[in-house]
Amino acid sequence: MASEGPADIALIGLAVMGQNLILNMADHGFTVCAFNRTTSKVDDFLANEAKGKSIIGAHSLEEMVSKLKKPRKIIILVKAGQAVDSFIEQLIPLLEQGDIIIDGGNSEYTDTQRRCNYLKSKDLLFVGSGVSGGEEGARYGPSLMPGGHPEAWPHIKEIFQCISAKVSDNNEPCCDWVGNDGAGHFVKMVHNGIEYGDMQIICEAYHLMKMILKLSNDEMADIFADWNKQELDSFLIEITSDIMRYKDDDGQPLVEKILDSAGQKGTGKWTAISALDFGVPVTLIGESVFARCLSSLKNERLAASEILSGPSTTMEFDVGGDKKSFIDDIRKALYASKIVSYAQGFMLLREAAAKFDWNLNYGGIALMWRGGCIIRSVFLGNIKKAFDNNPELQNLLLDDFFREEISKCQDSWRNVIATAVKLGIPTPAFSTALAFYDGYRSGQLPANLIQAQRDYFGAHTYQRIDNPGNFIHTNWTGKGGNVSSSTYNA
Numbered sequence: 001m002a003s004e005g006p007a008d009i010a011l012i013g014l015a016v017m018g019q020n021l022i023l024n025m026a027d028h029g030f031t032v033c034a035f036n037r038t039t040s041k042v043d044d045f046l047a048n049e050a051k052g053k054s055i056i057g058a059h060s061l062e063e064m065v066s067k068l069k070k071p072r073k074i075i076i077l078v079k080a081g082q083a084v085d086s087f088i089e090q091l092i093p094l095l096e097q098g099d100i101i102i103d104g105g106n107s108e109y110t111d112t113q114r115r116c117n118y119l120k121s122k123d124l125l126f127v128g129s130g131v132s133g134g135e136e137g138a139r140y141g142p143s144l145m146p147g148g149h150p151e152a153w154p155h156i157k158e159i160f161q162c163i164s165a166k167v168s169d170n171n172e173p174c175c176d177w178v179g180n181d182g183a184g185h186f187v188k189m190v191h192n193g194i195e196y197g198d199m200q201i202i203c204e205a206y207h208l209m210k211m212i213l214k215l216s217n218d219e220m221a222d223i224f225a226d227w228n229k230q231e232l233d234s235f236l237i238e239i240t241s242d243i244m245r246y247k248d249d250d251g252q253p254l255v256e257k258i259l260d261s262a263g264q265k266g267t268g269k270w271t272a273i274s275a276l277d278f279g280v281p282v283t284l285i286g287e288s289v290f291a292r293c294l295s296s297l298k299n300e301r302l303a304a305s306e307i308l309s310g311p312s313t314t315m316e317f318d319v320g321g322d323k324k325s326f327i328d329d330i331r332k333a334l335y336a337s338k339i340v341s342y343a344q345g346f347m348l349l350r351e352a353a354a355k356f357d358w359n360l361n362y363g364g365i366a367l368m369w370r371g372g373c374i375i376r377s378v379f380l381g382n383i384k385k386a387f388d389n390n391p392e393l394q395n396l397l398l399d400d401f402f403r404e405e406i407s408k409c410q411d412s413w414r415n416v417i418a419t420a421v422k423l424g425i426p427t428p429a430f431s432t433a434l435a436f437y438d439g440y441r442s443g444q445l446p447a448n449l450i451q452a453q454r455d456y457f458g459a460h461t462y463q464r465i466d467n468p469g470n471f472i473h474t475n476w477t478g479k480g481g482n483v484s485s486s487t488y489n490a
Contacts, residue, residue, distance in 0.1 A: 005033075005066055005067030005068050005069065006031055006056070006067060006069070007031045007032060007033035007056060007067045007068050007069065008025075008030040008031050008032065008068075008069055008073070008159065009025065009030060009032055009033070009068070009073040009074070009075065009156075009159060010032065010033040010034070010035060010058070010064050010065075010067070010068055010072070010073070010074045010075065011025075011032060011033075011034060011035070011074075011075040011077060012035045012036070012037075012061075012064075012074065012075065012076045012077065012078065012087055013036060013076065013077035013078040014034060014035075014036040014041045014042065014045055015077070016135050016138075017077055017104075017131070017135065017138045018034075018036075018077040019034075019045060019049060019050075020135055020136075020138035020139035021075070021077065021104070021131075021138045021139075021142075021163070022034055022045075022050065022055055023049060023050065023053065023055075023139060024138060024139055024140065024141070024142075024163045025159060025162075025163055026050070026053040026054045026055050027053075028159075028162040028163055029054070029162075030054065030159055030162075031054045031055070031056065032054065032055050032056070033055075033056050033057070033058055033064050033067045033068060034046070034050065034055055034056070034057050034058070035057070035058045035059075035060075035061065035064045039059045039060075042057040042058065042059065043057065045057070061087075061090055061091060061094060062094060065091075065094045065095065070096070070098075070099070071096075071098045071099050071100055071125075071155055072095060072096075072099040072100065073099075073100045073102065073155060073156055073159075074091065074099075074100065074101050074102065075102045075103075075104050076088070076101065076102065076103050076104065076105065077104045077105055077131075078105060079105065080105045080106050080107045080108070080111070081107075081111075084103055084105060084107060084111070084115075085115075088101060088115065088118075088119070092119075092122055092124065095124055097123040097124070098123070098124075098125065098151075099124055099125065100124070100125045100126070100127060100152045100155060100156065101119065101124060101125070101126050101127070102126075102127040102128075102129055102146075102152075102156065103115070103126070103127070103128045103129065103185075104129050104131045105131075106130075106185075106188070106192070106267055107128060107185050108185065108189075108270060109128070109182030109183075109185040109186040109189060110182065111128075111182075111185075112126075112128030112147070112148065112181060112182040112184070112185045113181045113182040113356075115128070116128070116148050116149060116180075116181040116182070117181075119149075120149065125148070125149040125151055125152040126148045126149055126152070127146050127147070127148035127149065127152050127153075127156065127184070128146075128147055128148050128181075128182060128184050128185040129144055129145060129146040129147070129148075129160075129184050129185075129188075130143075130144070130145035130146075130184050130185055130187060130188020130189075130191065131143075131144055131145075131188075132145070132188065132191055132192075132369075132372065132373035132374055132375075133165065133372040133373050133374065134374065137165065137372045137373065137374075140165075141163065141164055141165035141166065141174070141371070141372050142163070142164060142165060142174075142372045142373065143164065143165055143174040143175065143191075143368050143369055143371065143372035143373035143376070144160050144163075144164045144174070144175035144368070144372075145175070145178050145184045145185075145187045145188050145191070145365075145368055146160060146175070146177060146178060146184045147177070147178040147179050147180065147181065147182065147183035147184025147185065147186075147187070148180070148181060148183075148184065149180075150177065150180060153177045157177075160173075160175050161173040161175050161176075164372060165371035165372025165373075165376075166371065167367065167370045167371040168370075168381075172367060174367065174368045174369070174370060174371045174372045174373070175368060176361070176364050176367075176368060178358075178360065178361075178365070178368075179353075179358035179359060179360055180356075180357075180358060181356070182356070183356070183358045183360065186274075186349075186352055186358075187349065187360070187365055187368075188267075189267055189270050189271050189274065190271055190345050190348055190349055191369060191373065191374075191375060192267035192268060192270075192271065193267065193268050193270075193271025193272065193282070193285040193288075193345060193348075194285065194341055194342060194345045194375055195236075195268070195374050195375050196264075196267075196268035196271075196285055196288040196289060196292075197284045197285045197288045197338075197341040197345075197429060198234075198236050198338065198341070198375055199236060199288070200284075200287070200288035200291050200292075200428070200429040201284075201334050201337045201338060201341070201429045201430060201433075202236055202237065202240055202334065204334075204426075204427045204428075204429055204430050205330050205331075205333070205334045206220060206240070206244075207425060207426075207427075208330055208416065208420060208425060208427070209223065209327065209330060211423070211425050212326070212419065212420075212423060212425065213323050213326065213327070215323075217244045217245070217253040217255065217256070218244070218245060220244045221241045221242075221244035221245040222241075223327060224237055224238075224240045224241035224244060225238075225241040227331055227334075228241060230331075231335060231378065231379065231405075232331065232334065232335060232338070232377075232379070233377060233378040233379075234375070234376065234377030234378070234379065235373075235374060235375070235376045235377065236374065236375070236377075237377075243255050259298065260295055260298065261295050261296050261298045262291075262292040262295045262296065263292070263296075264289070264292050268285060268288060268289045268292075269289050271285050271345075271348070272285055272286040272289050274348065274352070275344075275348050278348065278351045278352065278355065279351075280344070280347050280348045280351050281344065281347075281436060281439075282344040282345065282347070282348050283344065283432045283433070283435070283436050284337065284340060284341040284344060284429050284432055284433050284436070285341065285344065285345070286432075287428045287429050287432040288428075288429055290428070291426075291428050291429065310424035311422060311423050311424040312423075312424075326416075326419075328412065329412035329413075329415050329416050330412075330416055331412075332408070332409035332412035332413060332416075333409070333412055333413040333416040333417065333430050334430075335405070335409055336405075336406050336409035336410065336412075336413045336433065336434075336437075337413070337429055337430050337433035337434075338379065339396065339397070339402050339405060339406055340397070340406075340433040340434075340436055340437055341429075341433065342379075342383060342396060343395055343396035343397050343402070344436065346362060346383075346395075346396055347395060349362065349365070350362075350394075361387075362383075362387040362391070362393075363383075363384045363385075363386075363387035363388045363391070364384075366380045366381075366383040366384040366387065367380070367384050370384070382401055382402070383396065385401070386399040386401060386402065395440075397437070397440060406437065413430070413434055414434065416430065417430055417431050417434055448462075451463075452476075455473055455474060455476070455484075456476045456477075456480075458485055459473050459480065459481075459483065459484045459485040460473075460484070460485050461473045461484050461485070462474075471484070473485075
């Protein structure tokens, strides 16, 4: 095995995110070895963006490994899935006990769990780290969510926390150890799901202002800019204002020329699937995924728009001459829905922590998302305070601050949804957030009838209020018999 080299860390994958992370590490005084499967990219990078910086190149994995200080630290930043496994297999024979492989891509947490177990059997350390913030975040300070083998953390902590975004007066890094095996990638998955939800509720606010109040894009840009100075202060609200204001070459708003068919890469879907697997009602993120699916049915929707009737959205909505009041109602509906979305996201994190025995620091996670990432917002500081005040907090909605905030928004929230329903304007995320809130605050739901129905047709049993410890089957018709099916919780 070659002797120790000069590089502190290596990175495989010179797409935009990989290049920017390397430049970020070099800016913070670390020597980085760059490698790409197409080695001409290495030479191009060294001759241009990396010129004059503490960045060296390698034209083979063997050369890359030979240039690394021990324990060797290697970040893989390639397309999730088979490509990651392929590089891991190529690296294993080149590495020694205690060397560290880091997957910085958007991998499924189950893959990270599998890789942790596999590499432990090879006496190697593995880290699956969420990286959020896009190209700019990677270059100047992302949110980093590392998890995996905890023995690796002391060796990568300085690098990760140096290059991450910083927040608050204490310059706290938006990076800390998340937990064992797949915890880092699970937290990143939930982050991405919340991102889907945030984007959807912002789009619903835009749609309501456009269709009901007939506001111009410049007027909406001003409104979003104003909201960005209040409790909705966030990266996504900020860029929405910029998007609303941006003009095409003919002076018309560019956003109105973009096809209304949204794409997705799957991380929001993974969040929704995990929520279903764990039995956690993460309804807003699920509805946001389905909203994108519905948007993609563009041709069907165009055909249906000629056939299916509904209220006229061209009618002038009577807001009593006070558009400003209804705009404020929309802001409050957006804020209340956002609170519900994050409450649901943290419910999913709590369930996963229990299932996999992860000791998640929920306040710390909120801090990691406070800067650098796509969902960064002032709002996350309130979440951190909630968990700092009560680390065992069962649900964000039960925190005094969020309970009061929802209460202040409630009338406006209901008014906006009722108005949208009357005018036939879809608000799936606003509506499902309110439905969840009303369900969560209800001491009595109609699930007793569901249990009776299940027992009637399938002998699945039920529990009585006056005897909750026993599962009972009733012969509802006198013909069904008294033998029950197996009891289970769905």
